[in-house]
Amino acid sequence: MIARRDPEATRKAILDAAEEVFLDRGVADATTSEIARMAGVTKSLIHHHFGSKDALWREVKLRRFREYGDAQRTMLEESEGPPGEQLLRDSMEMYFRFLQANPEMVRLLAWMYLEDDSDCGDLDRDLTELGVDRIRQSQTEGRFRDDIDPHHILLAFLALTQHWFHFRDPFLEDTGLVGPRSELDEQFLDTLLKIFFEGILPRGNA
Amino acid sequence: MIARRDPEATRKAILDAAEEVFLDRGVADATTSEIARMAGVTKSLIHHHFGSKDALWREVKLRRFREYGDAQRTMLEESEGPPGEQLLRDSMEMYFRFLQANPEMVRLLAWMYLEDDSDCGDLDRDLTELGVDRIRQSQTEGRFRDDIDPHHILLAFLALTQHWFHFRDPFLEDTGLVGPRSELDEQFLDTLLKIFFEGILPRGNA
DNA sequence: TCCTTAACTGGCCGGCCGGTCAATTATGCC
DNA sequence: GGCATAATTGACCGGCCGGCCAGTTAAGGA
Incomplete structure (x- = not known):
């Protein structure tokens, strides 16, 4: 009732x-x-x-962002233990899955960027710190190359994932790639992990 | 006068x-x-x-996009010869420089994505083809790993560059990184090339 | 020089948008 | 059961926006 x-x-x-x-x-x-x-x-x-209309917009943003932050934080904390390649691989896949399941988040981030929003700055800052710490730890343990700023690694991580969901549809139209979208997602996830961890050069000739 | x-x-x-x-x-x-x-x-x-207002917006988009296309095409054609690692490194740097000098393009692409625009689809398609062909050629010559779809390599390439200029400013605020922006650009370009070509794993243990 | 064409102006209009307000009705506490 | 409180409504308003139109002025070819 x-x-x-x-x-x-x-x-x-x-x-x-x-x-x-x-x-x-x-x-x-x-x-x-x-x-x-x-x-x-x-x-x-x-x-x-x-x-007001603006206050409503603000509430919409905060609601989504809190949800987003919680999911991210859970992700990072759930996967305790020494961060290594596998953990970061998993984190990356989880982030990919999250955006896959919440495409609104991608659009929200885009709108916020264009109106250079700062309403959710605090929430974002905390999240960044968490991720960077993880990466830095991996670096000191020698699992990741340490000649790159961990902030940059995080940014690249976000870039590759977000960009896919940003431009997936027009990109597919342009390239003529076909197939069910979920399958194409899987293919790109595979690519993404390969590039991010190993680069595009054939291994063994560095 | x-x-x-x-x-x-x-x-x-x-x-x-x-x-x-x-x-x-x-x-x-x-x-x-x-x-x-x-x-x-x-x-x-x-x-x-x-x-009308919409027609004006359309003209604005076309003008910028034509300029963008010309620059890209020049970039690709100017650098003739067998495409290899160095050529793609150069292309990537040139693309980075282009967005660095034309931040409007980044915002334009973002607006067009959000209103899922198709006014400039043709121009974009041609460009994509050119880039993909280059990458594919590098793959058949064994200079790039061939277990990745060249379209995906291109997307990753664009993602890393565009994302930097998209989120550079809020990102810097969040992370507390400081310094003149041009210097930070250089640092990220360095990172970007490292990650894109070599990945984040230490070399020699693949 | 004249006359067609097109660049350019100022004033105007219908429509809608965000926001307000006074009135009405349900809720929950004592 | 009353009574303060808050949820909800519909009518209404000032303002601005995109677009239009009638008229004026410069440009340029014949």
């Missing part, structure tokens, strides 16, 4: 609708009327619960 | 202003009045020369 008045559910409905519209068309192009219609509420109710 | 009427110059002024405003705030958030003001013309003149 649905309560006739359920503010918590209403907030959620609004946030869900807002996320969909905002991520699809951008904040500027989205209208509160449309969000209200999609959420099945009145426009005024949005202002009642969130104050 | 400026001619009192110079339609060509006017078109350019409008395009320049439009590019700045569009790339800065996005199409939806940009207003024709602002573009007109910045270009020093009347709003009506924009419609006279370009028809």
